[in-house]
Amino acid sequence: MTTKKHRVLPGFGLSLGYSLVYLSLLVLIPLGGLIARSAQMSLAEFWAIATAERALAAYRVTFGCALLAAIVNAFFGLLVAWVLVRYDFWGKRFVDAFVDLPFALPTAVAGITLTTLYAANGWIGQYVEGVLGYKVAFAPPGIVVALIFIGIPFVVRTVQPVIEDIEPEVEEAAASLGATRAQTFVKVLLPTLFPALLTGFALSFSRAVGEYGSVIFIAGNMPMVSEITPLLIISKLEQYDVAGATVLAVVMLVISFVLLLGINLLQWWAANRHSGRHVDAGVQA
Amino acid sequence: MSAVRRVNSESRPVRWALLTLAFLFLFLFLGLPLLAVFAEALRQGFGPYAAALAEPDTLAAIRLTVVVALLVLPLNLVFGVAAAWAIAKFDFRGKSLLTTLIDLPFAVSPVVAGLLFILIFGRQGWFGPWLAEHDIKIIFALPGMIIATMFITVPYIARELIPLMQAQGKDEEEAAVSLGASGWQMFRRVSLPNIKWGLLYGVILANARAMGEFGAVSVVSGHVRGETNTLPLHVEILYNEYNSVGAFAAASVLGLLALVTLLAKTVVEWRMARETAMLNAELPPEKTDK
Numbered sequence A: 001m002t003t004k005k006h007r008v009l010p011g012f013g014l015s016l017g018y019s020l021v022y023l024s025l026l027v028l029i030p031l032g033g034l035i036a037r038s039a040q041m042s043l044a045e046f047w048a049i050a051t052a053e054r055a056l057a058a059y060r061v062t063f064g065c066a067l068l069a070a071i072v073n074a075f076f077g078l079l080v081a082w083v084l085v086r087y088d089f090w091g092k093r094f095v096d097a098f099v100d101l102p103f104a105l106p107t108a109v110a111g112i113t114l115t116t117l118y119a120a121n122g123w124i125g126q127y128v129e130g131v132l133g134y135k136v137a138f139a140p141p142g143i144v145v146a147l148i149f150i151g152i153p154f155v156v157r158t159v160q161p162v163i164e165d166i167e168p169e170v171e172e173a174a175a176s177l178g179a180t181r182a183q184t185f186v187k188v189l190l191p192t193l194f195p196a197l198l199t200g201f202a203l204s205f206s207r208a209v210g211e212y213g214s215v216i217f218i219a220g221n222m223p224m225v226s227e228i229t230p231l232l233i234i235s236k237l238e239q240y241d242v243a244g245a246t247v248l249a250v251v252m253l254v255i256s257f258v259l260l261l262g263i264n265l266l267q268w269w270a271a272n273r274h275s276g277r278h279v280d281a282g283v284q285a
Numbered sequence B: 001m002s003a004v005r006r007v008n009s010e011s012r013p014v015r016w017a018l019l020t021l022a023f024l025f026l027f028l029f030l031g032l033p034l035l036a037v038f039a040e041a042l043r044q045g046f047g048p049y050a051a052a053l054a055e056p057d058t059l060a061a062i063r064l065t066v067v068v069a070l071l072v073l074p075l076n077l078v079f080g081v082a083a084a085w086a087i088a089k090f091d092f093r094g095k096s097l098l099t100t101l102i103d104l105p106f107a108v109s110p111v112v113a114g115l116l117f118i119l120i121f122g123r124q125g126w127f128g129p130w131l132a133e134h135d136i137k138i139i140f141a142l143p144g145m146i147i148a149t150m151f152i153t154v155p156y157i158a159r160e161l162i163p164l165m166q167a168q169g170k171d172e173e174e175a176a177v178s179l180g181a182s183g184w185q186m187f188r189r190v191s192l193p194n195i196k197w198g199l200l201y202g203v204i205l206a207n208a209r210a211m212g213e214f215g216a217v218s219v220v221s222g223h224v225r226g227e228t229n230t231l232p233l234h235v236e237i238l239y240n241e242y243n244s245v246g247a248f249a250a251a252s253v254l255g256l257l258a259l260v261t262l263l264a265k266t267v268v269e270w271r272m273a274r275e276t277a278m279l280n281a282e283l284p285p286e287k288t289d290k
Helices: A010-037 A043-050 A053-086 A090-096 A107-118 A140-165 A168-176 A180-209 A213-219 A230-240 A240-275 B012-041 B045-055 B058-089 B095-107 B112-121 B130-132 B142-168 B173-179 B184-212 B215-220 B231-240 B245-281
Strands: none
Touching: A010 A240, A010 B058, A010 B095, A043 A240, A053 A180, A053 A230, A053 A240, A053 B012, A053 B112, A053 B245, A090 A180, A090 B012, A090 B231, A107 A140, A107 A213, A107 A230, A107 B173, A140 A180, A140 A213, A140 B012, A168 A180, A168 B112, A180 A240, A180 B112, A213 A230, A213 B173, A213 B231, A230 A240, A230 B045, A230 B112, A230 B215, A240 B095, A240 B112, B012 B245, B045 B058, B045 B245, B058 B095, B058 B112, B058 B142, B058 B184, B058 B231, B058 B245, B095 B142, B112 B142, B112 B215, B142 B184, B142 B215, B173 B184, B184 B245, B215 B231
């Protein structure tokens, strides 16, 4: 830190002021409005709506499916990131760019396409449902499939740069000390990758919890069985039950904030662990 | 035992197994869906596909989608640059709070985002009675869809620019100002060329999201065909009417948008990497001319 000096660059007041006004109007006041609306209710009313049987079932479906999808994504995301960084193969750049498809493809398109693929007569569904007798589309497993699609890039993109940064000496040291490849992976590489992997998992989970577009087509949307919380909010709105929708939205919002806080802490943790090896180039004496 | 030769890699069979597994996963979950979009759209041949695309309602939906994106992007672009300028070039209290605030829309479910604006502008909302009195429609009309899309895409451009501008520091701008450049000159001649690729990258991502947004827009749209239906909403309507070719034809337009997005994004990434590499190559021998 240098001593406090006069600001040379112009535009501080303008840019900060504009950003604050914009964010307040677009984000802060609307979110405040949601909280204010729910505060008009008594606690007992709020609690009754938030813990109604159908709402509880919706939370179970939402969080259960999101958790399963995030676990699958953590595993395959790590695998894909590893393969992309460590192995050479033809078309690697193409595959690397392609991983971001779920970021670029609108969720409604993903929704109708996955439904068509996994329906009983679809390309995949005819084998999974027709031969194995396992129903995917129009049932909870379909939700998991959609959420895997939505969440995979989050894990790959968080883990990939960390794998790139691993210095070969670390693995060489482990190997020269007699560790097998598997031991090196579990004892040396995995702990290094763990904060990033956990962050990717949390990002994928957090996105999955709020996801709507891709899920509603494939879910079947049966109350108590395959109805996700965002859909329940919409069906309450369609019945002009704004209060009910507000309560569920507050519940989801609180959970999202807790997740966001957790993700920020994780990233801070990961960054601190990281800076132990790479001295920050920006810090000058 | 090949462990001595290549301590830093897996044995050959393991590598093959991992590669195969990764490819299988990517093919099943990403490749096949993308193929299916176009296969379903062309299922009855090219004629019905073209006819479905030429439907007036589909064309209107495409037009509306473009209009929404064209209105939303400039607003979020100006915000992104302003926020990144304040955060990256100055020190002030509450900076990390502001950064978190910018990220907030990422954490909010799109459906909840839509609901927020219903609570403000809807019939039972804060401004509902006043708006009804003055016959202004925001919810179930274009303004609501624009506001909801703005909310969803707020973070994209700012998030790209903040780390980029932080990494670039403020030496160049300070030099420009001390040499007598006005604020606008400094921004146009020094800052903008430095951030142009990052800016473009943010715009590409924000555009993909703005054009593809479904949940938030679905809550505030009136779902009137040909009027308040963006392309993703139109896909839903056609699909629910069992008009498979129509739905997938509309979806294929969005699929093309996704492919163009990925391509543009990759090109910009390469350009950015090349410029960083060139910059790093220039830097080390101390640039102390003058």
